[in-house]
Amino acid sequence: MKWMIPTGLAASALFATATASAQITGAQIDSAAAKLESKVIAWRRDIHQHPELSNRETRTSKLVADHLKKLGLPVRTGIAHTGVTAVLKGGKPGPVIALRADMDALPVTEQADVPFKSTVTTEYLSKKVGVMHACGHDSHVANLMGVAELLVGMKQDLPGTVLFIFQPAEEGAPEGEEGGAALMIKQGLFSEVKPEAVFGLHVTSNLNTGVLGYRSGPFMAASDTFRIEVIGRQAHGSRPWSGVDPIVAGSQIVMALQTIVSRQIDITELPAVVTIGKFDGGVRHNIIPDSVDMRGTLRTFDKGMRADIIKRIERTASNVAASSGAQAKVTFSAANYPVVMNNPELTQRSLPSLRRVVGDDRVVVMPLITGAEDFAYYADLIPSLFYFVGVTPQGQDAKSAPSNHSPLFYIDEPSIALATRSLATLALDYLQARK
Numbered sequence: 109m110k111w112m113i114p115t116g117l118a119a120s121a122l123f124a125t126a127t128a129s130a131q132i133t134g135a136q137i138d139s140a141a142a143k144l145e146s147k148v149i150a151w152r153r154d155i156h157q158h159p160e161l162s163n164r165e166t167r168t169s170k171l172v173a174d175h176l177k178k179l180g181l182p183v184r185t186g187i188a189h190t191g192v193t194a195v196l197k198g199g200k201p202g203p204v205i206a207l208r209a210d211m212d213a214l215p216v217t218e219q220a221d222v223p224f225k226s227t228v229t230t231e232y233l234s235k236k237v238g239v240m241h242a243c244g245h246d247s248h249v250a251n252l253m254g255v256a257e258l259l260v261g262m263k264q265d266l267p268g269t270v271l272f273i274f275q276p277a278e279e280g281a282p283e284g285e286e287g288g289a290a291l292m293i294k295q296g297l298f299s300e301v302k303p304e305a306v307f308g309l310h311v312t313s314n315l316n317t318g319v320l321g322y323r324s325g326p327f328m329a330a331s332d333t334f335r336i337e338v339i340g341r342q343a344h345g346s347r348p349w350s351g352v353d354p355i356v357a358g359s360q361i362v363m364a365l366q367t368i369v370s371r372q373i374d375i376t377e378l379p380a381v382v383t384i385g386k387f388d389g390g391v392r393h394n395i396i397p398d399s400v401d402m403r404g405t406l407r408t409f410d411k412g413m414r415a416d417i418i419k420r421i422e423r424t425a426s427n428v429a430a431s432s433g434a435q436a437k438v439t440f441s442a443a444n445y446p447v448v449m450n451n452p453e454l455t456q457r458s459l460p461s462l463r464r465v466v467g468d469d470r471v472v473v474m475p476l477i478t479g480a481e482d483f484a485y486y487a488d489l490i491p492s493l494f495y496f497v498g499v500t501p502q503g504q505d506a507k508s509a510p511s512n513h514s515p516l517f518y519i520d521e522p523s524i525a526l527a528t529r530s531l532a533t534l535a536l537d538y539l540q541a542r543k
Contacts, residue, residue: 131265131540132262132265132266132536132540134464134465134533136262137258137529137532137533137536138529140258140261140262140532141254141258141525141528141529141532142525144254144257144258144528145524145525145528147254147257148250148251148253148254148524148525148528149250149521149524149525151171151249151250151253151254152246152247152249152250152251152519152521152524153224154171154224155168155171155241155246155249155250156222156224156226156241156246157224157225157226157228158226158228159213159214159226159228159239159240159241159246160211160212160213160239161212161213161214161215161230161232161239161279161282162212162276162277162278162279162280162281162282162287162288163188163189163190163212163276163277163281163282163285163287164190164212165190165211165212165276165277166190168190168211168249169185169190169191169192169211169274169276172192172211172249172253172274173185173192175253175256175257176192176194176253176256176272179194179256179257179260180260181194181195181196181256181260181272182194182195187292187295187296187297188275188276188277188286188287188288188291188292188294188295189276189277189285189287189291190211190276191273191274191275191276191292192274193271193272193273193274193297194256194271194272195269195270195271195272195300195301196256196259196260196263196266196269196270196272197269198263198265198266198267198268198269198270198539199263199264199265199266200265200266200267200268201267201268202266202267202268202269202539202540203267203268203269203303203304203305203538203539204268204269204270204271204301204302204303204304205268205269205270205271205303205304205305205306205307205535205538205539206270206271206272206273206303206305206306206307206486206490207252207255207270207271207272207273207306207307207308207531207535208252208273208274208275208306208307208308208483208486209245209248209249209251209252209273209274209275209308210245210248210249210275210276210278211245211248211249211274211275211276211278212245212276212277212278212279213226213239213240213241213242213243213245213246213279214239214240214241214242214243214279214513215230215232215237215238215239216237216238216239216240216242216513216514216515217229217237217238217240217515218238218240218242218515219515219516220510220515220516220517220518222518226238226239226240226241228240238515240515240517242512242513242514242515242517243279243512243513243517244310244311244312244499244512244517244519245278247311247499247519247523247524247527248309248310248311248527249274250524251309251524251527251528251531252272252274252531254528255272255528255531255532255535256272258528258532259532259535259536262536266536266539267539267540268539269301270535270539271301271303273292273297275288275289275292275482276288277291278481278482278483280443281443286443288482288485289482289483289484289485289486290443290482290485293485293486293489298489298490302490303490304490304491305451305454305490305491305492305493305538306483306486306487306490306491306492306493307458307492307493307494307531307534307535307538308483308486308492308493308494308495309494309495309496309497309527309530309531310481310494310495310496310497311496311497311498311499311512311519311523311527312496312497312498312499312512313498313499313500313506313509313510313511313512313514313517313518314496314498314500314506314507314509314511315472315496315497315498315499315500315506316498316500316501316502316503316504316506317498317499317500317501317502317520317522317523317526318466318470318498318502318522318523318526319466319470319471319472319498320462320465320466320470320471320472320495320496320497320498320526320530321471321472321473321474321495321496321497321498322450322455322459322462322471322472322473322474322493322495322496323450323473323474323475323476324450324452324455324456325449325450325452326378326409326410326447326448326449326476327447327448327449327450327474327476327477327494328447328448328476328477328478328479328480328481328484328494329381329407329408329409329447329448329476329477329478329479329480330407330408330409330411330414330444330445330446330447330480330484331405331406331407331444331445331480332405332406332407332408332414332418332440332441332444333403333404333405333440333441333443333444334403334404334405334406334421334438334439334440334441335401335402335403335404335438335439335441336358336361336384336401336402336403336404336425336436336437336438337399337400337401337402337436337437337439338354338357338358338361338389338399338400338402338425338429338434338435338436339354339398339399339429339434339435339436339437340352340353340354340357340396340397340398340399340400340432340433340434341398342395342396342397342398343395343396344394344395344396345393345394345395345396346394348396351396352432352433352434353396353432353434354389354396354397354398354399354400354434355389355390355396355397355400356432357400357428357429357432357434357436358387358389358400358402360428360431360432361402361424361425361428361429361436362384362387362402364424364425364428365382365384365404365421365424365425366382367424368382368417368420368421368424369381369382369417372420373413373416373417377410377413378408378409378410378413378476379409379476379478380406380407380408380409380413380417381405381406381407381408381478382404382405382406382417382421383404383405383406383407384402384403384404385403385404385405386401386402386403386404387400387401387402388400388401388402389401406418406421407478407480408447409447409476410447411447418440421438422438425438426438445480445481445482445484445485446484446485446487446488447484448480448481448483448484448487448494449484449487449488449492450487450492450493450494451487451491451492451493453491454491454492454493455493457538457541458493458534458537458538459471460537461530461533461534461537461538462495462530462533462534464533465526465529465530465533466526466530474496481494493534495530497523497526497527497530498523499518499519499520499523500518500520501520502520
């Protein structure tokens with residue numbers, strides 16, 4: 109039998125048919141995700157019962173690494189203390205992308221009434237505290253474990269390469285330590301496999317199950333931590349004129365800092381927040397102390413505005429202190445998060461995928477979020493998309509639901525399967541469009 113090699117339009121038509129037949133469809137993704145749902149939920153419950161704080165995620169990272177090894181993937185462990193990565197090379201050539209999940213829990217005592225409630229306690233800042241996945245990172249880990257298994261099952265038809273990133277310490281490394289996304293990058297996360305796009309998600313109680321939220325461009329705020337040490341001169345409380353009262357000077361600094369955003373910055377462009385969260389000074393009712401220690405946070409969405417406000421904080425603290433005869437020393441921490449910036453082009457290209465998963469009316473534009481996320485470090489280097497998955501049960505008012513970081517934070521479990529489907533769909537649609 110003689111084989112005929114088609115040419116011209118016939119060849120193009122045949123190639124198109126073959127390509128279409130090799131495409132992994134949305135129905136295949138949905139079917140695979142449905143088969144994995146009970147397994148993903150079981151992983152999430154197990155991780156929820158065994159939460160671990162930042163840079164201490166040893167059990168969680170072992171669970172992840174063991175699973176990835178069973179899938180036949182080359183696994184790297186120990187990056188940024190407890191981070192885990194794995195690389196899936198598809199059966200066909202194509203682009204490289206990365207998918208990220210964070211693993212750490214919070215020093216919060218759980219009050220949510222679930223059968224897999226955390227009873228773990230540990231020492232944090234010299235205090236005994238409960239430990240809870242009050243931000244949903246347990247579901248992020250389980251979800252990405254499921255996406256990895258789903259994509260491995262489609263390896264033969266997968267065009268391109270996927271880097272799976274299981275990241276520790278998103279909530280911030282313990283004092284005196286490095287951690288999180290910044291340390292993973294510093295230790296060579298992208299040295300062997302550098303993606304052209306990075307995708308990540310976060311669960312939120314601010315949306316109901318079945319709703320996905322996104323925003324193009326600046327999305328979550330840059331976060332800067334600062335310390336103001338006000339130095340006075342100790343005196344007896346009955347004779348304040350014989351010393352320099354740093355408590356009064358510090359109080360005046362707190363009030364003056366509020367005028368930076370309210371009176372000095374054009375917040376019609378982008379919002380900003382300056383907050384003093386800690387004010388510590390003195391040991392006795394009738395002793396004016398030598399000094400006061402204050403800690404605060406700055407949240408911004410623009411690099412220029414950030415630099416301007418930092419200068420204003422330093423100037424305001426110094427001048428107000430000087431007016432009382434005190435001194436103010438302002439120090440900004442080096443461990444600060446950039447803005448989470450969703451690449452506009454990647455965001456627009458990804459919207460059809462998200463809408464296909466939940467429907468056009470269930471993909472919503474979210475407002476700017478003054479909370480921070482160290483996914484920002486990936487987005488600072490590589491075009492990225494970070495989006496939110498609603499976890500408050502349908503029929504319940506999401507606006508009044510316990511928020512992330514609350515001891516009552518609750519995840520409606522059907523949302524976990526949706527997270528798996530949405531992230532897998534984003535990955536496959538990107539790879540298949542770019543091959």
